[in-house]
Amino acid sequence: MKQQVEELFSGPTIDVARRLIGATLYRTIPKGEPGAGKILSGRIVETEAYLPLVDPSCHAYRGPTKRTANLFGRSGFAYVYLIYGVYYCLNVKTEPAGIGAAVLIRALEPTSGIEEMRRRRGRHVPIEALLSGPGNLCRALSIDLRCDGADLRSGGLRLRPAPQDERVEPQVSGRIGLRVAAKWPLRFIDANSLSISPFRKRRQRSA
DNA sequence: CAATAGATCATCT
DNA sequence: GATGATCTATTGC
DSSP states (O other): OHHHHHHHTOSOHHHHHHHHTTOEEEEEOOTTSTTTTOEEEEEEEEEEEEOTTTOTTSTTTTOOOSTTGGGGSOTTBEEEEEETTTEEEEEEEOSSTTSOOEEEEEEEEEEEOHHHHHHHHOTTOOGGGTTBSHHHHHHHTTOSGGGTTOBTTSSSEEEEOOOGGGOOOOEEEOOSSOSSSTTSSOEEEOTTOSOOOOOOOOOOOOO
8 A cells, every 4th residue: 555655746747647546645734623533525626737847837837945945855755835825725846866856736525524524615515515726625525734744645645546346537638717728638537526716817917 | 506705913025 | 026836706688
């Protein structure tokens, strides 16, 4: 199993993005907040690849900074950042140390801990929407900057690959919410899932 | 259904 | 001082 987890992070970023579809993310609620110690989980149904070197939309594109330090570390660790002052986004570091690249986790299907997710997202949010969207899933799973740099092989935030017989062939599309390189075919989804984040019209480009 | 405004802050210029 | 890998509520058709 340990070997299988390691293989989850290996190889080119695009391969990892595909392979993460169907994998399960486990989150243990930290001490000091409601539901501490409870384990929430979900099955990944939507990812986006952010490529090394050539991708102007990757946060690593302009070289390492304090914020993006973990994008240049070892694979299999988390890169978490705050977006629009309001939401957090969870990424899985890919590629060897020194090379900045990652996979953004965009949506999951809840598999356990539904009530805890609802406590954070809202009482009457439908199950399929609880972990749909990168900001929403972080809120539901209590993921924030504390998780930046976390080892995804162990600890309170961990990944487990999909069993062989549960793997699905992901569908490919352009990325969401970007101004540049948005059309690159780097978004992967389990088309059968109801938890895919909605397609939004691309943000207005300057005339 | 589609478009848009506003929330709100760590990071970078 | 400007900028977002977002989301929700609200408006208008």
